[in-house]
Amino acid sequence: MSISTKNPYGPNPSDYLSNVNSFKIIDTTLREGEQFSNAFFTVDSKVKIAKALDEFGVDYIELTSPVASDQSKTELETICKLGLKAKVLTHIRCNMNDAKVAVNCGVDGVNVFIGTSQFMRQYSHGKDMSFITNAAVQVIEFVKSKGLEIRFSTEDSFRSDIVDLLNIYTTVDKIGVDRIGIADTVGGGNPRQVYELVRTIKSCVSCDIETHFHNDTGCAIANAYTALEAGSKYIDTTVLGIGERNGIVPLGGFMARMVVSAPDYVKSKYKLIKLRELETLVAETVKVNIPFNNPITGFCAFTHKAGIHAKAILANPSTYEILNPADFGLSRYIHFANRLTGWNAIKARVEQLNLDLTDDQIKEITHKIKNLGDVRPLSIDDVDSIIKDYHSDAAKVELAKKEQEEQRRALESSADDDDDDDGDEPQQKKQKISSQ
Numbered sequence: 313m314s315i316s317t318k319n320p321y322g323p324n325p326s327d328y329l330s331n332v333n334s335f336k337i338i339d340t341t342l343r344e345g346e347q348f349s350n351a352f353f354t355v356d357s358k359v360k361i362a363k364a365l366d367e368f369g370v371d372y373i374e375l376t377s378p379v380a381s382d383q384s385k386t387e388l389e390t391i392c393k394l395g396l397k398a399k400v401l402t403h404i405r406c407n408m409n410d411a412k413v414a415v416n417c418g419v420d421g422v423n424v425f426i427g428t429s430q431f432m433r434q435y436s437h438g439k440d441m442s443f444i445t446n447a448a449v450q451v452i453e454f455v456k457s458k459g460l461e462i463r464f465s466t467e468d469s470f471r472s473d474i475v476d477l478l479n480i481y482t483t484v485d486k487i488g489v490d491r492i493g494i495a496d497t498v499g500g501g502n503p504r505q506v507y508e509l510v511r512t513i514k515s516c517v518s519c520d521i522e523t524h525f526h527n528d529t530g531c532a533i534a535n536a537y538t539a540l541e542a543g544s545k546y547i548d549t550t551v552l553g554i555g556e557r558n559g560i561v562p563l564g565g566f567m568a569r570m571v572v573s574a575p576d577y578v579k580s581k582y583k584l585i586k587l588r589e590l591e592t593l594v595a596e597t598v599k600v601n602i603p604f605n606n607p608i609t610g611f612c613a614f615t616h617k618a619g620i621h622a623k624a625i626l627a628n629p630s631t632y633e634i635l636n637p638a639d640f641g642l643s644r645y646i647h648f649a650n651r652l653t654g655w656n657a658i659k660a661r662v663e664q665l666n667l668d669l670t671d672d673q674i675k676e677i678t679h680k681i682k683n684l685g686d687v688r689p690l691s692i693d694d695v696d697s698i699i700k701d702y703h704s705d706a707a708k709v710e711l712a713k714k715e716q717e718e719q720r721r722a723l724e725s726s727a728d729d730d731d732d733d734d735g736d737e738p739q740q741k742k743q744k745i746s747s748q
């Protein structure tokens with residue numbers, strides 16, 4: 313029976329707006345990630361992370377506003393001078409003062425934001441929509457006059473009035489903004505809301521759409537994917553998802569999602585084998601561990617434990633793996649030291665240990681391992697000693713058998729020699745018999 317090679321997770325052909333096969337990454341580890349509670353970046357650490365992101369292949373790197381602090385400005389200017397392939401952006405408030413400082417730092421583009429929800433307007437900046445619109449137009453025209461890319465984003469888009477959103481987006485679209493940003497700043501959006509909002513906005517503007525999803529309710533990656541289906545092209549990510557509160561779309565998890573849906577695009581564009589190195593660098597810089605259940609790089613992401621799984625994985629890894637660890641320079645691991653193990657997994661371990669045992673013997677060993685696994689947790693050493701002890705016992709039995717066999721043969725052959733010495737004995741016996 314042949315297995316279909318059609319990808320059931322590929323883009324839906326009826327999503328004519330879909331950018332699943334043509335998205336771009338705006339990595340904001342050096343801006344949103346700086347808002348992570350543990351983050352403290354120096355110029356050196358920002359440079360290292362920027363270079364690693366660039367090597368990985370992200371399309372844009374977003375940095376903290378140069379007006380946030382003197383150090384922030386220095387970091388931005390330093391990274392702009394690195395000559396990275398990725399474009400460098402800075403994220404600023406929607407006012408002329410911030411815009412004037414930003415355009416003089418050597419950036420490729422400016423990401424402008426302002427809150428548009430009732431919450432933001434009442435409790436954050438206190439401005440009404442006509443003020444917001446005027447400020448947006450002024451800043452966009454100024455940044456464009458400097459020949460730089462400009463994105464205009466509405467903070468807390470999902471709790472903003474749809475009429476306000478459409479008014480401001482169509483206004484900035486008309487004056488030539490490069491991208492508009494839809495931001496789920498509080499992380500409350502769900503995939504269906506995302507699909508509907510992005511598609512509605514997409515039908516009203518000609519510019520590109522960038523989306524920014526926080527992960528408070530665990531929907532960030534799903535929301536990002538759905539946004540692409542609905543016509544968004546740019547996704548904001550951070551390494552390990554670090555950001556304000558519990559962060560945003562994690563780059564690694566997003567890659568896991570996208571490599572399944574658009575394997576050719578993702579593998580040709582991003583250096584997936586650099587992911588672990590990049591995550592380790594950021595984890596060390598902000599002093600966290602890579603979570604055990606992280607997609608791709610979590611310590612057990614490619615570990616197979618149950619006997620049934622192990623058997624099928626050994627026959628064909630795709631049976632229980634949607635991601636191929638080799639794409640990320642990683643390897644799979646069959647967890648055989650537990651009571652759920654099966655004899656196929658133990659056989660694979662026996663082969664790794666270079667020991668020669670029959671299938672029946674391996675089944676007997678598996679039984680012993682399972683029995684011990686019922687009593688206490690097992691380590692690889694436990695399993696290896698059971699296998700090795702069994703093997704050496706079996707070898708001893710084999711050796712003893714051989715020795716016995718040899719002794720028997722030796723006895724037989726010495727008996728034969730005696731026969732040769734007394735060649736006439738049978739005749740004598742016959743004679744004796746006949747004489748009786």
Ligand SMILES: [Zn+2]
Nearest residue numbers: 344497555556
């Ligand atoms: Zn954010």
